[in-house]
Amino acid sequence: MPVRKELIKLKCDLLVNGLRLNELRKELITSQNWEESRAAGFLPAELKLHEEIFVQIRENSEANFRLKIQDSSLILEDKNAECVTTAEFVSLPPFAKNYTNDLTAFEKVVVYNGLCNLNFTWNYYCDYFRTGSECRFCNLTPAQDFYPDENISNARKTSSQVADVIETAKKYHTDPRLILTRGTPADKQGLGGTVQILEELSKRFPYNTQRERTKLLMTVSPTKNIEEVKLLFDLGLHSVSFNFEVFDKGYWKAIVPGKDRNIGRGLWEESLTVAVKHFGPGRVFSAMIAGLEPRKTLIEGVHWCCDRGIIPIIVPFSPETGSQFEGFRSPTYKWMFETHLEAAAIITEKLPFIATEEYWKHDAPVCAECFTGGFLYDIIKENSGLCDFHSGNILSSSVLAESGNVNINYNKH
């Protein structure tokens, strides 16, 4: 089997170039007796490779690798039909079919990434789509038209629904990692229902020390009132991410026009720096999409963040259906991997705490291995010699045993 460094490269290729699934669908019909219609709709969300490398599946009929069943195991084959590694689908956690106290299915409230990260999208409405000023790569609001079978609706999750899921997850994980995002509300101002969520979490899961805060990362827009950065911290939020998306100021105006017009670049930067004063280094983030601007300006953004104690979240560009960049291509694998390597080296040098097991175990709001849409933190941990995968934050051993089997009977969305 390939060594872990090679598997991280494979993850990069799968995120940039996708994965062929059509041959697998044919095998499901011929060797597993699946109905044609069932096989046609089979679209697993994530794969687990060896050595705790987890990756999102992005289907592409021209990808370099394909999934295949061999001797009842899943394998990845290259274009020469050579097996490069075995793989597994990632099982949903055992509580995935539970209901909240108001009888809402968990699957309408949360999406799972890998084994440890729980993702909440508070709502799928972003007013920038109404005004034509949406971020050019984003498909948040149109997604419901393109993916009618997904649990996507404009309904906002209530604070109780979010807290019910977290309360259940805490029975299975030692310390679940949580991400909550949302679209921009119609008034383009204020923190809206996110305040109620924080109040509910602080009530249900009281904390005495900073490390006892529920590990929730909110990826939201700052508001026009800079005081509200402190309010987020005072309400009990663990970590915050105000995403640049692109760093170069010209690209920023062109690619995120709503953010530029309504909040403005100056206030965006100020909100990030003020956030570090309250949350502290290691708990403030900003995502930037690799592939939307030149490497030079992206790397400038990495330096800008690190010099202020902000951790960049670099994600490879993936052209989304329904976004204005639909049909575009990601940069080459080589560009993507080298850019990530450079960013990882800068972050590790300027924010040395990120190269410690202690940070990932006690302070990080996300599990590095379960960040399935990117590979920056895989590189940082690997190059720092950190091998406490999931940082002690894993499902109970009975759950892990369950997920160890090849399971081709479900769709994880």
Ligand code: SF4
């Ligand atoms: S602010 Fe931009 S990235 Fe966020 S939901 Fe709206 S359009 Fe999408």
